[in-house]
Amino acid sequence: MSERGRLRDFGVVVGRFDPGPANSISDVAGVTVGHVTISREEGGGQPGARTGVTAIWPHEGVPWRERVYAGTSIVNGYGELIGINQINEWGLLHSPILLTSSLAIGAVYDATARWIAERDPVQGTDDVIMPVVTECDDSYLNHARSFPVTSRHVELALELARAGGVVAEGCVGAATGLQCFDFKGGIGTASRVLPSASGGYTVGALVSTNFGARPDLLLAGVRLGEEISDLMPGTHASGSCIVVVATDAPLLPHQLRRLAARGGMGLVRCGSVGANGSGELVLAFSTANRIPRSAPQGQVHPTALLDGAYWHQPSYFDPLFTATIEAVEEAVGNALFQATTTYGRDGNVLHALPLDRALESLRRHRVLGTEGRAGGDG
Amino acid sequence: MSERGRLRDFGVVVGRFDPGPANSISDVAGVTVGHVTISREEGGGQPGARTGVTAIWPHEGVPWRERVYAGTSIVNGYGELIGINQINEWGLLHSPILLTSSLAIGAVYDATARWIAERDPVQGTDDVIMPVVTECDDSYLNHARSFPVTSRHVELALELARAGGVVAEGCVGAATGLQCFDFKGGIGTASRVLPSASGGYTVGALVSTNFGARPDLLLAGVRLGEEISDLMPGTHASGSCIVVVATDAPLLPHQLRRLAARGGMGLVRCGSVGANGSGELVLAFSTANRIPRSAPQGQVHPTALLDGAYWHQPSYFDPLFTATIEAVEEAVGNALFQATTTYGRDGNVLHALPLDRALESLRRHRVLGTEGRAGGDG
């Protein structure tokens, strides 16, 4: 198998806007990500835990003291995002975002709530900070019944995320055991920077993929899933996808709901049908305004508002919407390209997308190659 | 029967916050209301049309050039509000608000769209301004099958509204033929001004009542409907209620959805159960910010934001919420108190609430009178 890499390492370009410097959610200043990967064997060398925790901080400060505007959207709701009601009601994100395995969200919530309590005396006294925790089901590979995620994993993920740095992709963190169109899935990220004439804003996306049935897979518009019909798992694990969208565009909460909906459209571009058993959930936030928890009521915030209403004229929203779709679509592609074949419990295996065959298909369809739109196949 | 008047004319006080100078939605600066009442007999002196049009302008300017933030809420959705999708998507109100009879919303939309076209060349060329039109069903009294509302009525309502002035209540405008808990219903309005420590904002409400079954009627918490069980119509007309809430508090669209929800709570305080066949729809807007249609993208709006997040401490939202509920509850009471017995098609009649009996009941329950909480004129 060819070495793994990101879409652009192989010349594959999704969409028309340019990525940011790292082509990562971390291109939105202040956003940091940390992964703790849990992969260990059971007695007798049998595969056991294939799971993990991913933590995202929305900025370098303390989010429950300086909240950011946020909104959510649901492609298909067979999945959970603890904190969704509060985000929808107040339009504010006030905690790090934790991703993990479906059966582990209790443990991760508990550990995060305690972690905050240890660091801030207001937790449980003058305030109750309920962290945002969300999940995908990794039980096809992961021995979920052994409940392998512990508080120590959560603490490490929160602290590693604080350290920032490059956002790792593939079989890491919450995506250690996940699938994607019946291939091995993973964490993927990407970003877009809008031209200055469109405001110059940055949009970044991070996905933790667990969605899709093989025949539906689209890569850069090519029906790749129909072309690579082998390398299937023993059972199709109806899955999910968590999408986090960050931007520095000064969007208000009702506008971030709209941006979150475009995050979902990025999944549809990859072939999602919002499958019945899938929890495809999107959380979008803006780092442009910080809403302090203890500011005087009625204080004036100088807010750069986008005018959402030019009719028959260019609006800033459309480029933001397109950029969000592109970033999510590319992030899913990066997840597929970076993830590697993984063996799990009971002989279950998820195969990596074979890059050589995928690239050959893209070339054949002239999505990649000298005749195509992508500059080169590297 | 005693002379009609408003709740406070008889000493009845709802809630604890003070009303504004006119105790009317017009206390929110710039908001104006106009009614055209259509009540005429058919050949042979038979009652015919019992309907009308009510128009509300959100400010003295041109709302499709200077929009205001808005949000909606639905108590029970068996009713329509043309424009609701646009308001929910953009968070903006961009037109006057028209209220009329259920079968007349087409005619009123058409007339309003034409009225705008006659005054603004952008209508239908560079822009399409779809007006907000909403309805209650007045066909119990009104000969709705004769489609009595014409474009001239709409034009007059729009122009009368521009003129401003006192907001008439009772059997006027869109509420000419409506019911309320099986009594005659009507237009009602009320307002609240918050103490300066709570921001000093004004909230105004206007209702066009057509909702409620007699046994459910609550007046200032008293189960008045159980005490006055006579004076019933031949048939209970399952109805609706349109509620418009205006404020000068600088709320954002997602917060105005919350305010609109409190408008619905005001109906519940009056006895609404959100009946199956009722369309109880609330539209809330804020006059505090105007969002120009043609401003440069990304311009800075200095916005006085309310901080929605003091936990264990007073927030500005709770007084705003309470004031909204109070204003709607009082507006419904004003509608009932002001409406007069009305005869309609086919011998149908809706009786006015008998004020003497209502007041006697309030006195007996010590909600009114020297022993009660209302200062009262007994």
Add this chain to the structure above:
Amino acid sequence: MSERGRLRDFGVVVGRFDPGPANSISDVAGVTVGHVTISREEGGGQPGARTGVTAIWPHEGVPWRERVYAGTSIVNGYGELIGINQINEWGLLHSPILLTSSLAIGAVYDATARWIAERDPVQGTDDVIMPVVTECDDSYLNHARSFPVTSRHVELALELARAGGVVAEGCVGAATGLQCFDFKGGIGTASRVLPSASGGYTVGALVSTNFGARPDLLLAGVRLGEEISDLMPGTHASGSCIVVVATDAPLLPHQLRRLAARGGMGLVRCGSVGANGSGELVLAFSTANRIPRSAPQGQVHPTALLDGAYWHQPSYFDPLFTATIEAVEEAVGNALFQATTTYGRDGNVLHALPLDRALESLRRHRVLGTEGRAGGDG
């Protein structure tokens, strides 16, 4: 202080429909409730934990094998209900419902997921059953920072609930440390049985109250909170309320969302303004149909549907809606009447509603007593 009891023990009647035999959510056949109350002192006799767990089983079977239709509604969303996305998407409830303290939902989810795993080998292998867990913040009395809820409490609550029996009210289970309009709150329950002409269905409600500011308290329509302004806590703890509504009426998921909304209206009748920091969440389910997890696709279910559409004629929905509002309003009253003064951490105290003063007020307002509508104890 007078002995505690339920509203009807003192002759206080809310609404017009009759309660079921136990006037409890358990009047809906198959619904069972269990409480584990955690109240213990710290070293030195200082008050410590004031919290607990309440479990509700929707029927006597295994809910993840035989699901029931369900719907949710949110009065104000500053609170969480793990599982809400799945319920909204599929319209199905597939687990017991767990109520606990805000910071404990992680521990309770974890314990419930494990409890299921120990009893059903599909958990974490062929299926992932994510339990429904919801919360109110009890940190005003409870030493929440000590994270007192353990897996053993959860197991006991699940098993006690299985045993069924009388549903305890007041300071028990998840409501051990909660408030209600600045009095001590608690668990409350009530039910209604509709006349056979309205279908004869039963509706039951259970509330775990933590909502309301004193001046807003309404009891049977009387502004009791304004009349009893003493016995206040040191700080107003902006709170929440979890409402569970059960019925044997054969409602479909979209209709159960409507029923859930009426549960919220019951809170509004008690004085809720949907306060900014409150999480007032309603979950409604119907026991009339069981949807098996492994039935053949496309099988025919003979479903007794309510026809939701008689216009100008009685619908079954309106009595169901009214009954739901009444049951919730009475359940809140029962919680207040049953809860007892409770001391908590750091000298905080929540006083019980003084029943003698409350009843005196109801008598004075002729809501109770020989002159009033309640048969009463005068």
Add this chain to the structure above:
Amino acid sequence: MSERGRLRDFGVVVGRFDPGPANSISDVAGVTVGHVTISREEGGGQPGARTGVTAIWPHEGVPWRERVYAGTSIVNGYGELIGINQINEWGLLHSPILLTSSLAIGAVYDATARWIAERDPVQGTDDVIMPVVTECDDSYLNHARSFPVTSRHVELALELARAGGVVAEGCVGAATGLQCFDFKGGIGTASRVLPSASGGYTVGALVSTNFGARPDLLLAGVRLGEEISDLMPGTHASGSCIVVVATDAPLLPHQLRRLAARGGMGLVRCGSVGANGSGELVLAFSTANRIPRSAPQGQVHPTALLDGAYWHQPSYFDPLFTATIEAVEEAVGNALFQATTTYGRDGNVLHALPLDRALESLRRHRVLGTEGRAGGDG
């Protein structure tokens, strides 16, 4: 220019499920469509009206006497659908569906309400039947300010629809003046029949396209809009798309909301970003159950329910979801392929998609042709 036709006339295949006999929404038994096209010149031969009315009957009966289950979904809400609140609340469609120009929805509503009144004496007496009317803005070509749609057009559309027959595509009815990715848009339709192992259900879609910016156009996954960048209109008219999805699968209202959401995904597959000024609205209904308006309450309906819950096993929902996306995607393609270059007011023109260039592009990308997946005409 090559002769127009449908995608499959040229060998272009979208998706993997087979179409029904007519590859049309009319493949769902009972669903009929009628168009009235209004295209006429003004004095001096100047182009004037470019608009029309499209009517859809959900079955051959009287829909306000026999309603069908329905649900809606919104991709972007800058557009209106009169009746949406009632559909969302009751889950029922009770009228024909009318599509027209944005400024004409008033006239069309009025005419439809009158048309019903003339045929059914309950209209406006014992009942008020509010028809479903929805819109796209055709003012780029259409002289909308002349308000060309009259009641006669509406009556004809309703009656032509009753006659049934082949569903015309392209520049007809409500789509006479619409755009699609800056080409001329139109009406398009398509259907899918599921394999019997997936239930054998039929899904049909009809679109009235007015959405999309050129660079975003995808045809069968190919970025066609980037390859054909000429033939642009003078101004990009930010538009909309109305999507109607019909099925004979026995879906309940909450499931039809899900199906409607997949209709929106079909637009995303064509390149929709849910543009800011676009109203992309989807209405889905099922013909499998008829809910009578005057049936006894509580009667038993034998309903074939889909079991929505096989985890790790095939569900009937996923094929239904995929089929819906495919049908909408193909319907949009058919609209583009069938629409012809149209001149309108003030020299504005929308060019037809050049089929030869489009097909050449599909061939080059091996989506069409001997090497490709389509059997094709090479």
